[in-house]
Amino acid sequence: MNNKDLHCYVDLHLHLDGSLPQDIVRKLAAQQDISLEMSDAELKKILTVPLECKDLNEYLTKFDFPLKLMQTEEALEESIYSLLCRLDRQGLMYCEVRFAPQLHTRQGLSQEKVVKAILRGLAKVEESSEYTIRAGIILCCMRGDDNGEANSATVELAGKYLGKGVCGVDLAGAEALYPTMQFAELFERAKELKIPITIHAGEAAGAESVEQAVNMGAVRIGHGIHAIEDKRVLELLRKYNIMLELCPTSNLNTKAVGSLKEYPIMEFIQSGVKVTVNTDNMTVSDTTIQKEFERLKEVFEIKDDLYKQLLYNSVEAAFTTEAVKEQLRERIERELFVDNKGR
Ligand SMILES: [Zn+2]
Numbered sequence: 001m002n003n004k005d006l007h008c009y010v011d012l013h014l015h016l017d018g019s020l021p022q023d024i025v026r027k028l029a030a031q032q033d034i035s036l037e038m039s040d041a042e043l044k045k046i047l048t049v050p051l052e053c054k055d056l057n058e059y060l061t062k063f064d065f066p067l068k069l070m071q072t073e074e075a076l077e078e079s080i081y082s083l084l085c086r087l088d089r090q091g092l093m094y095c096e097v098r099f100a101p102q103l104h105t106r107q108g109l110s111q112e113k114v115v116k117a118i119l120r121g122l123a124k125v126e127e128s129s130e131y132t133i134r135a136g137i138i139l140c141c142m143r144g145d146d147n148g149e150a151n152s153a154t155v156e157l158a159g160k161y162l163g164k165g166v167c168g169v170d171l172a173g174a175e176a177l178y179p180t181m182q183f184a185e186l187f188e189r190a191k192e193l194k195i196p197i198t199i200h201a202g203e204a205a206g207a208e209s210v211e212q213a214v215n216m217g218a219v220r221i222g223h224g225i226h227a228i229e230d231k232r233v234l235e236l237l238r239k240y241n242i243m244l245e246l247c248p249t250s251n252l253n254t255k256a257v258g259s260l261k262e263y264p265i266m267e268f269i270q271s272g273v274k275v276t277v278n279t280d281n282m283t284v285s286d287t288t289i290q291k292e293f294e295r296l297k298e299v300f301e302i303k304d305d306l307y308k309q310l311l312y313n314s315v316e317a318a319f320t321t322e323a324v325k326e327q328l329r330e331r332i333e334r335e336l337f338v339d340n341k342g343r
Pocket of ligand 1: 200
């Protein structure tokens with residue numbers, strides 16, 4: 001099976017601010033009269049980590065510039081619209097784009113205005129006959145100790161716009177500094193509102209963080225790679241059919257794993273835990289969903305059956321309706337077994 005020509009990819013873990021391509025960044029800067037007189041190579045240094053990135057802290061500095069550009073309704077609408085158009089051209093049939101509304105209020109926007117601007121951009125893509133991509137928006141709460149009100153507002157907004165473009169909530173940020181348990185009450189409210197929950201866990205902290213996230217109602221786990229260190233946690237993931245949103249290149253960048261060879265994807269699969277493959281931050285990590293699969297295939301034996309299973313896992317785990325999932329499964333079958341042959 002040739003990755004390149006497939007048009008049935010799914011990405012469930014993709015951050016908007018870390019995934020803006022250079023040309024969109026240049027466009028947003030021009031619209032805001034921010035001078036960007038530099039070469040593409042120089043701009044890349046601002047937006048993308050080198051292969052030998054030091055750690056998560058260096059990784060996180062790459063969000064500064066795109067976030068600065070994404071503080072107006074116009075810029076937010078433009079950024080999600082342009083990104084989804086790009087993803088459609090890259091062969092994605094479905095994706096869930098996440099972002100933290102509270103990081104886009106620096107110029108006075110309310111979180112609700114931020115969310116509404118993003119949903120307008122999403123609607124523009126879905127209404128266009130040019131694009132077939134389907135998408136949902138995940139609102140991220142941020143780990144921290146002085147943003148409780150902002151996090152609560154995010155959860156309430158996720159409840160208000162659930163099914164109207166928003167499909168879930170997440171917890172992102174410095175996992176090692178702010179333990180997952182600290183946010184139990186916040187996610188209690190998300191459960192009350194019946195919002196599907198995914199939580200970044202087991203990336204910069206251990207398996208216990210994954211266990212806490214599951215106990216707090218997460219039905220998917222962002223990364224989760226350290227769960228491999230605790231059989232009990234693996235059993236928990238299996239028991240509740242909780243899927244991991246793996247993001248291999250990002251985990252290499254932040255040194256969550258030392259090398260791709262050490263990446264525990266096969267161990268998870270062998271232990272019966274279902275995994276999905278995702279990009280995390282396309283621009284910061286200089287990746288695409290195709291590249292993620294290609295890199296994995298260079299190191300691991302991912303035969304056609306497993307490849308198909310990984311695509312099916314993403315569909316199963318998606319925060320969308322059964323009707324949409326059925327369409328996505330049909331598209332996988334068409335792409336893998338009919339259309340792709342002629343390409
Ligand atoms: Zn992430």
